[in-house]
Amino acid sequence: MKYALYGLPCAGKTTVFEWLTIPVVHGSTELNRMASGRFSDLPDTEKKSLRIRYAEQLKARTGNFISDGHYSFLDDVAFTDADGELYDVFIYLYCEPEIISERLKSSDKNRRFAELSIERIRKWQSFEIESLRAECHKHNKDFYVVKDISADELQAFIDSIENGFSSFGLAEDIADQIMHFYPQPCDIHICDGDKTIIEQDSFRVCTGGHVTHVFDGNFYTGYQAFQFTKEVENLSYDTEKLSTVDLNGTIFGMVADKNYVILSSGIKLLWERLAEQFTLKNVIADTLISADTKYFVVKLLQEKGYTVTAYGDGKNDYFMLKQADKGYLYIGKYLSRSLRDSDLSGISLVYDRFPYILADNDDSIADDIAICKSDSGVNGAMLADAHIRLGRKLGEVMRGFIPNVNSDVIVLERGGRFFGDGVYTGFGGTFYSYNPKTDALPDIQQGLAVIVDSVINTGKSVLDMITKLKKKNPEIEIVIVSNVIQNDAVDLLQGYKVFAVRTSANSFIGSRQSTQKNGKGPDTADRLFNYID
Known part of the structure; x- marks a missing residue:
């Protein structure tokens, strides 16, 4: 069996190798020997050619052995198809980014990576794991990630593979x-x-x-x-x-x-x-x-x-x-x-399509809800701040219910602007600003569309928007998010997951006025932008 041990620089491969009983091949050392001690100085094309030659030599080798390797050096992928075909088993030595960061700072050999942030190291390591896994899936090879493992434990695992584990x-x-x-x-x-x-x-x-x-x-x-x-x-x-x-x-x-x-x-x-x-x-x-x-x-x-x-x-x-x-x-x-x-x-x-109402689950938002109510008398920046805070809080909750990777957040202007900003910062995804009166509907190609508005009254305009989205992409999942949604709209939209800060039975036509009377009341967008008379 031919084993490969991959991992970031300073992950600990060399230390583990010192105590394994299976024959060990130091890939970096061999490549440098084949390049007469100047592998790092070679152009990328020559490095790749030499790596392929090295893989071909190992392929001809008989008996069990394990060789170390690097999938990439940041964005420079060193892995070749020859590597994918050579090894029977790929093992990846994971190390916490914080530990790698400290080791890189004291490593002369890897000084070019010494200033990498912990987040950059984390992404680098995740990229390698995901990419190597995909290669193993393509070639029908076993792929194992090991963490906090001693040489004895790794050798015992290799012995189990030799005895048939796969x-x-x-x-x-x-x-x-x-x-x-x-x-x-x-x-x-x-x-x-x-x-x-x-x-x-x-x-x-x-x-x-x-x-x-x-x-x-x-x-x-x-x-x-x-x-x-x-x-x-x-x-x-x-x-x-x-x-x-x-x-x-x-x-x-x-x-x-x-x-x-x-x-x-x-x-x-x-x-x-x-x-x-x-x-x-x-x-x-x-x-x-x-x-x-x-x-x-x-x-x-x-x-x-x-x-x-x-x-x-x-x-x-x-x-x-x-x-x-x-x-x-x-x-x-x-x-x-x-x-x-x-x-x-x-x-x-x-x-579960049952609506999630934040006010029913979080007592800490009562003050911001009071600010947002139409009779609060609060307008402008203070109101916008409350919308942002509530949106962020709800967005953070949403992450526990629905995926945010490859999700599109469509924020309806103008009233949804600040609440939508909060939802986006709490939830993530890809942000789209959309004014139904002036803009063409965004061309949403991803799997999940999150429609955000500050107030949903009847829900009919939201349904119209959903119809248009599904006409372009019938398989798209729709989620609806609002600061306040009328009770009747909740019933109308029951086929979709709804997240709202609160529900309300209070309904009126928005107008540029400070109080409710004659079926009209303060328009949310005008309040947010301080246009109320």
Whole structure:
């Protein structure tokens, strides 16, 4: 087996190598030797050529060995296709950005990176992990991220691989099992177990809330599955508590009459009981199933002519959902923390459409709500400040419910301006300012559009806007956000997720006047821009 150990400069690869028993090849040293000691001075084209030659030499080498490597140097990618084809297993040594930052400052060899910010190091490391993972997915290679690992622990993991552990190999076995269930290529629905086909996490239910820290790095590679399997092997489970578990009617209703498989990374014993309890068929459960295993299962089935629809709720399902012909992410009430910085474009969202009203959940905003009310007498900058604060607070809450990566925030002018600024700073996404009276509707191509206005009265104009958006992009998800929304509008918009600071039964026509009378009242935009007479 040919192993590659990747990681940022100063991540600790050299230190780990000193104590491994598997033969070690120092890639940087070998490249420098091949370049007569001047590798760093070579033009980029010659560096690439030399790296390819080095990979070809290693490919001809027999026996097990591990070589270090660098995927990139900031934006300069050093990885080649020859590297992707050479190694059987890719291991990435993760190190906290704060630690790498301190090490870089004291490293003569890496002085050119000494001034990098911690955030830049974090993004660099994330880029390498995501890119290497994609390469391994392309080449059907195993990819493992290790963190805080000693040489002895790494060697023990390598020994386990030598003895047959493999995320891809497990995927091959599972794909064969699924093809035994459904021998002829067909439409198959692969559904995650915990928090997808059932509402709860069966492991936590039956262990009294046992908390694992194995997945804290949010990597979900086979190494984390390997660690988790070792952690739980001696735990006991109170299976009687499975009676408190609920079947997820929404997801089960989507697969019940289909050719489905439950593919769980949970405890096999618990899922055997759950299969009986809910009369579930074709349940496959194994704690060694990682996010990459699930991805490869889908890919292998597709290569055999199957069409795959996948369902999941978290990062362990993410790559499966992305690879599937159709992927459904079950959000329920809250978006999994593991996915809050993930690109969910192309994945359909299944979530609770019940309106979220901030005032019902946060007493600290009462003063700002009082400022915003039409009879407060507060206009201009002080009112705008309150709108911004409330918008930011609501935007921060929204991040726990819906994805903000590849989401478009469309702020309706003029009344939605300051509230929309707050929502944007709290939530994120891509910002669009839109005045329905003068502007063409933004050309929204991403998966989620967030429509923001300060006040929604009847909701009819919002529905008209949604119709136009869906005419351009029928698959787009719509979320509606408002400072205050009339009760009747909540009912009209019940097919969409609504976030609002508060609801109101008070309705009037906006006008440039300071008080309510004769069915008219202070216009929100005029109040914000201090135009009230």
